[in-house]
Amino acid sequence: MLNTFVLAQDQSTVEPTPRQVLQQITYFEEGRKVTLQRIAPPLLPTTQQAEPAVAAPSPPEPPGPEKSHHLLVFSVTVYDGTISVLDWIVEGRKYRAQVNADMADLAGVGVFETTDAAYSILFGLGKSTSEELTIQNAEALSSGASPSELVQLPALDTFPAGYTSYQLSGPAPSPAHLDADCQGLEDLLAYYDTNKLALQQARQQRETEQAAREQWLKDHPPAPKDTVIQIWPIKSSRHQTGGTEQ
Structure with missing residues (x-):
């Protein structure tokens, strides 16, 4: 070998x-x-260099209460820039939720914290339109999918006004696990509402810089090396x- x-x-x-x-x-x-x-294989050093003496570090500060850490993994599709459909799995339990916000605003967020919890986020992000969804649902039905398997977009006026919220759809979740399995999403939406303006500004900045980079590369294609x-x-x-x- x-x-x-x-x-x-x-x-x-x-x-x-x-x-x-x-x-x-x-x-x-x-x-x-x-x-x-x-x-030919290079000759590797056989002796180790003596490492310089390092002063002993000062005693660390006493740690505060450690927050519980959670990993949130969502598959997200944003429709028409207004409603996001999120899919996630917790210990084999599948969930789907519709959110009355463009969750692409959170694409630049890798971690966030609440008073007693710390979260890491992984997003699989896509964008689509309600017209494309209608075509996809029709194709799914013609391929034998049941109506319960289709993605349905609720009207925006069915969400409470004034804050970001979600509606669960798909198979009925287990009542015994529902609150715990949805707690991460609820904390994420609360974080989104608290930082909404800053998140939207950061997204706009990222998209502006990305467009500028793409235009510069188009105007100055790198020479092959x-x-x-x-x-x-x-x-x-x-x-x-x-x-x-x-």
Whole structure:
């Protein structure tokens, strides 16, 4: 069994350390030259450098009460920029909720905290329209899906006015777990309402910067750069002598 170590170097900015080249293949890809070199294994240092003495750190501050930490993972589709459909799973229990807000405003948020809890967020974010949803539902029905499996968008006036809220849909959730399984979403929506203006401004800034980057790259396409990739095989500790290498 062979393990392969790879070094990739940009030849326009880095001078590679001379190595004994055992085999070389060159090919062209997307306007640049790529050279693959099999080299002799480099000599690795066998002695460790003495580390400088480090002063003992000062005693840490006594920790405060530790908050419980939770990971929120949502699949989110925003329709017409007004209603978001969220899907998530808690210990095998599946939930779907419609929210009267554009949850893309939260795309730049990785963590947030409440008084007694800390959350990390992972979003799978998509955008669509009610017209596209109508077509998708019709195709799903023609493929044998049941009406309960379709995504339905409630009217905005069915949500309470003045704050962000959600409506559950799909299979009936377990009453014994409902409050705990939805607590993260409720805390997230409370965080959204508290920081709504700042979140929208940050999103606008991100989108403006992204559009500027895309336009700059369109006007100044990067020139292809030649690349050299160096590899060398090393037998693993599990290599069996006398066997067949693959």
